[in-house]
Amino acid sequence: MSDITAPAYRVIPIIPALKPGAMEGKGPFVANEKINEAIGFPGKLVDDWHDKAIAKMGELLSKYRSFKVYMDACVHCGACTDKCHYFIGTQDPKNMPVARQDLVRSVYRRYFTLPGKLFPKLVGARDLTREVLDEWYNYFNQCSECRRCSVFCPYGIDTAEVTMAAREILDSIGYGQKYSNEIIGKVHKIGNNLGLPGPALLDTLEGLEEDVKEDTGIDVKFPIDVKGAEVLLITPSADFFAEPHIDSLIGYAKVFHATGTSWTLSTMASEAGNFGMFIGNYEQLRKIALRIREAALELGVKRIVVGECGHAWRVAYSFWNTLSGVGDGASEVDRFAQMLQKQLDHRYKQPTHICEFTWDAIERGALTFDKSKNDKHIITFHDSCNVARGSRMGDYAGGQFEIPRNIIKTVANNFVEMSPETTRERTFCCGGGGGLLTDDLLEIRVKGALPRMEALNQVKEEHGVNFMATICAICKAQFTKVLPIYGFDRRVVGGVHQLVSNAIILGDKK
Numbered sequence: 001m002s003d004i005t006a007p008a009y010r011v012i013p014i015i016p017a018l019k020p021g022a023m024e025g026k027g028p029f030v031a032n033e034k035i036n037e038a039i040g041f042p043g044k045l046v047d048d049w050h051d052k053a054i055a056k057m058g059e060l061l062s063k064y065r066s067f068k069v070y071m072d073a074c075v076h077c078g079a080c081t082d083k084c085h086y087f088i089g090t091q092d093p094k095n096m097p098v099a100r101q102d103l104v105r106s107v108y109r110r111y112f113t114l115p116g117k118l119f120p121k122l123v124g125a126r127d128l129t130r131e132v133l134d135e136w137y138n139y140f141n142q143c144s145e146c147r148r149c150s151v152f153c154p155y156g157i158d159t160a161e162v163t164m165a166a167r168e169i170l171d172s173i174g175y176g177q178k179y180s181n182e183i184i185g186k187v188h189k190i191g192n193n194l195g196l197p198g199p200a201l202l203d204t205l206e207g208l209e210e211d212v213k214e215d216t217g218i219d220v221k222f223p224i225d226v227k228g229a230e231v232l233l234i235t236p237s238a239d240f241f242a243e244p245h246i247d248s249l250i251g252y253a254k255v256f257h258a259t260g261t262s263w264t265l266s267t268m269a270s271e272a273g274n275f276g277m278f279i280g281n282y283e284q285l286r287k288i289a290l291r292i293r294e295a296a297l298e299l300g301v302k303r304i305v306v307g308e309c310g311h312a313w314r315v316a317y318s319f320w321n322t323l324s325g326v327g328d329g330a331s332e333v334d335r336f337a338q339m340l341q342k343q344l345d346h347r348y349k350q351p352t353h354i355c356e357f358t359w360d361a362i363e364r365g366a367l368t369f370d371k372s373k374n375d376k377h378i379i380t381f382h383d384s385c386n387v388a389r390g391s392r393m394g395d396y397a398g399g400q401f402e403i404p405r406n407i408i409k410t411v412a413n414n415f416v417e418m419s420p421e422t423t424r425e426r427t428f429c430c431g432g433g434g435g436l437l438t439d440d441l442l443e444i445r446v447k448g449a450l451p452r453m454e455a456l457n458q459v460k461e462e463h464g465v466n467f468m469a470t471i472c473a474i475c476k477a478q479f480t481k482v483l484p485i486y487g488f489d490r491r492v493v494g495g496v497h498q499l500v501s502n503a504i505i506l507g508d509k510k
């Protein structure tokens with residue numbers, strides 16, 4: 001596959017020795033003209049990039065109060081320095097969260113503060129040179145926007161937002177990243193990140209119906225574009241064909257079947273992911289979210305349920321209301337958002353996570369399971385960053401941690417937690433989030449996975465754990481790739497609804 005090897009496991013906790021420049025020049029491929037122009041960005045680095053970048057920075061500083069506060073508030077206390085998985089795995093000091101922020105902060109000081117304008121050297125201010133710009137490109141594309149560092153910062157400085165601002169500036173001058181921008185183009189053109197056209201989707205779903213019938217003897221449906229269905233399921237497109245993702249899609253369908261829920265997928269909105277957030281671009285974030293509103297209005301659904309996808313759930317939970325009218329708080333001047341708010345059934349949470357849906361059915365006694373079907377697994381749970389630190393589930397604090405675990409414990413007998421320093425709000429990123437899930441970034445992905453692999457290895461050694469459940473399509477894809485590099489079987493990772501699917505007893509009970 002590649003000549004990249006996994007770093008050696010450490011005895012936790014260790015602050016890594018520094019290797020300056022270790023990841024210099026190891027950023028992702030730059031987007032080409034066709035990719036950039038397709039989504040409205042300049043095709044290549046514009047001639048007057050310096051002035052445009054500073055102007056864009058000024059615009060973001062006035063638009064986003066948080067960005068300005070983050071530029072001013074850091075006291076360089078160092079609490080965040082060893083909290084980033086990419087610093088831990090690469091030992092490159094520029095992958096320390098504070099150093100990453102300082103790449104932008106130093107330029108902010110030079111152009112937007114009086115001391116920086118008068119005595120730049122004294123206050124660590126730097127001109128925006130081509131060298132600095134390349135550093136931005138390199139290191140802001142080595143941050144997965146996981147927000148772990150912000151948990152440890154006494155001021156709550158969120159490096160993810162700084163990364164988003166830097167990426168937005170880079171895109172505005174034609175210096176965007178190929179992987180994310182190409183995916184955004186596919187969503188607009190075809191409807192999903194994978195560029196899976198409608199007919200291929202239909203074929204896949206028909207094939208799944210046949211497979212499940214063969215397996216269970218039951219007619220579990222995978223409906224698409226059904227007008228008047230109660231539930232619209234918005235799920236990552238990887239669920240339609242990637243392994244192990246597809247096993248969770250089968251699990252959702254079985255839950256809908258067993259609860260007698262009428263549901264549908266949509267060809268127009270066949271993607272839960274929203275890479276607009278990764279590149280920090282509000283217009284793209286909104287445009288991608290609006291496909292879901294359009295599909296919901298066209299199909300006349302009453303509920304919107306979101307499948308296993310970490311960043312998609314953050315966007316849905318935190319931003320869909322004002323972006324699209326799913327949930328409360330739609331703009332009064334947005335006619336379509338108002339229409340959708342009237343259409344949706346507000347006895348239910350809008351949107352609902354599939355784990356909330358399943359857990360509610362379990363609590364109502366609407367589902368039955370044979371837990372022994374999962375006895376071959378000794379299971380642990382990997383909290384995905386955007387679910388853990390950017391959203392909630394249920395109606396109580398920490399529901400996003402408890403509900404998936406409760407489901408696992410309901411459908412399986414063997415559950416073990418990983419080290420508390422690596423779970424819940426302190427969870428480590430899989431290493432592939434934030435628009436980094438591309439093979440041209442394989443080295444940073446492998447190295448960034450180190451803390452999670454260490455914690456997994458620990459529970460494997462101590463308890464024989466052989467299955468790590470997660471509720472994120474990116475985590476599943478990333479782990480499938482890096483697990484073998486760390487000596488694990490790639491099938492160690494799977495979805496929570498994969499476990500549900502294994503154990504659910506399909507019958508007439510509602």
Ligand code: SF4
Nearest residue numbers: 084143144146147149
């Ligand atoms: S990858 Fe996560 S921990 Fe590292 S700097 Fe970015 S947000 Fe912070």
Ligand code: SF4
Nearest residue numbers: 074075077078080153
């Ligand atoms: S923890 Fe916060 S204040 Fe301290 S160095 Fe990191 S970003 Fe700055």
